[in-house]
Amino acid sequence: MLLALDAMGGDRAPQEPCRGAVRACESLPDLEVALVGDGKRLEPLLAEVSSNVRSRLHVVHTEEYITMEDSPSVSMRRKRNSSLRLALDMVRGKEAAGCVSAGNTGAIVAGGVLVLGRIAGIDRPGLGVPILSLSRTSLLIDVGATVRCKPVNLVQFALMGSIYMRCLAGVPEPSVALLSNGEEDIKGDDVISEAREILKASSLNFVGYVEGKDVPVGKTDVVVCDGYTGNVLLKFGEGLGEGVFGLMKEEIRRSFLPKIGLAFMWPMLRQLHTRFDYEKQGGTPLLGVEGTVIKAHGRSKARAIDNALRVARQFVLQRGVETIREEVAKGGM
Template sequence: MLLALDAMGGDNAPHEPCKGAILACREFSDLEIILVGNRAQIEPIIDQAADDVRRRLSVVHTEEYISMDEHPSRSIRQKRHSSLRLAMEMARSGEAQGCVSAGNTGAIVAGGVLVVGRISGIDRPALGVAMPTLNKYTFLLDVGATVRAKPINLYQFALMGNIYSKYILGVPSPEIALLSNGSEDIKGDEVIASAKEMLKVSSLNFTGYVEGDEVPFSKADVVVCDGFSGNVVLKFAEGVIQAVYSIAKEEMGRRILPKIGMVFMVPMLKSLWGRFDYEKHGGTPLLGVKGVVIKAHGRSKAPAVASAIRVARNFVLQKGVEHITNELHKEV
C-alpha cells in the first residue's frame, strides 16, 4: 500500500512526520510512503532508518509548503507546488491510495474539496474523530470542516458517521444522536430541529438529542454537530484530561501519603492517560471526499503521525470511501 505524507505539515515538521513515517513502516511491512517536501531536510532523517524500512520511503521534492497560519482556500489554490497540494493530487490521481497531513486544518479541508473533490451528492465534508468515552469510542463529527452547517449537512454527517462507525469502528448498528442544548424535543435551534426531523424518517438508528455532558458517558455511537461546536467539544475534552492529569501530579507532589500511594497508582494513571492520548489515537478522517484524506493533530510528534498513517491504512483496507459512496447514494 502506498500513502503520501505531507512531510512539511505541522508544528514539528519535517522531523516528526519523517520519524512517524519510519515508525509506521516498521509496524506494517506492506506499507510504502512518499514523503512530500524539501529533500535536503527529509533525506538526512529517513536515512537513519533500517534498510528494510528505508527502501519503502521515497521523496517527492518541493520547497513550497503551507504554514499553519495561512489563508486556507487561497493557499491551496495559489501554492500549486506545496507539499500538501502535491500529496492530495497523488491521492486524487491514484498514484497514492491516500494522504496524511498534520498541517493547516483549513487548507486540508479546502484541498479535500478543491483538489480531491467531493463525493457526488455531498454538500459539505466533515472531519470526524473517534473519542474514547466510558466503555467504547464515540465518533464525533464535524470537528472543524464545516463551521456553519445547514440541516442537510447535519443529515449527511450522520449518514457518513454511521458508515464510518459500522465499517471502520465495527459497530453493527450505530446509535446516532444530535448534539444539542438539551435532550427534550423542544430544544435546539432551527437548524438542529430541522435535521432531527430528517433523521427521524431516515433508515438510521437515530436516538434523538444528547447534551455535552452526556458525550463522555457513551450515550451514542455517533454524535453529530456543526464544525464550530464539535471543535469546541473536542478541544475542551483534550484540555480537561490534561488539566486533571497535571492537577493529580501537583497534588501528589505536595503530600507524603499521596506520594506513597502514587507507587500503586502509576500503572492506572498511565492506562487512563493512554486511553485519551491523541498520540495513540491520532488521525481524523475527512469524510465526504473522493479519496482517503487523514488529518493529524497540528502538534503531532512521531507516534501521533504514525497513528494517523495507521488510520489511513485501515481506511483504505476497509474500503471506507467506497462504502460511503455506495451507501450514501441509497439515502441521498
C-alpha cells in the same frame, strides 16, 4: 501500499513526520511512504535509516508549503506546489492510496474538496473522531471541517457517521444523536431543530438530542454537530485531561501521602491516560471526499504520525471511501 505524507505539515515538521514515517515502515513491511516536502531538509533526517526501510521512503521535493496561518482556500489555489497540494494530487492521480497531514485543517478540507472532489450526494465533508467513553467508542462528527452548517449538512454527517460505525467499526445498528443544549425537543436553534425533524423521519437509528455531558459517558454511537462546536468540544476534552493530570502531579509533588497512594494507582492512571491519548488515535478521516485523507493533530510527534499512517492504511484496506460512496448511493436515509 504507498501513502503520501505531508512532511511539512504540523508544528513539529519535518522532523516528527519523518520519524513517524520511519516507525510505520519499520513495523509494516507492506507500507511505503512518499515524504512530500523540502528534500534538502528531509534527506539528512533519513540518513541513519536502515536500507530496508529507506528503500520504502520516497522523497518528493518541493520547497513550498502551507503554514497554519495561511488562508485555506486561497493557499490551496495559489500554492499549487505546496507539500499538501502535491500529496493530494498523488491521491487523485492514483499514485498514492491515501494522504496524511498534520497541517492546516482548513487547507486539508479545502484541498480534499478542490483536488479530490466530493462524493456524490454529499454537500460538505466532515471530520469524524472516535471518542473513547465509559461504555463504548462514539464517533463525534464534525470537529472542524464545516464550521457553519445547514440542516442538510448535519443530516449528511449523521448518515456518514452511521455508515462509518456500521460498516467500518462493526456496530450493527448505530444510534445517532444531535448535540444540543438540552435533551428536550424545544431545545436547539433553527438549524438543529430542522435537522432533528429530517432525522426523525429517516431510516437512521436517530435517538434525539444529547448534551455535552453525555459525550464522555458514551450515550450514543454517533454524535453530530457543526465543525465549530465539535472542535471546541474536542479541544476542551484534551485540555481537561491534561489539566487533571497536571493537578494530580502538583498535589503529589507537594505532599508525601499522595506519593504512597500513587504507587498503587499508577498502573490504573497509565491505562486511563492511554485510553484518552490523542497520539494513540493518530488521525481522523475526512469523510465525504473522493479519496482517503487523514488529518493528524497539529502537535503530532512521531508516534502520532505513525498511528495516523496506520489509520490511513486501515481505512484503505476497509474500502472506507468506496463503502461510504456505495451506501450513500443506496439512499441510506
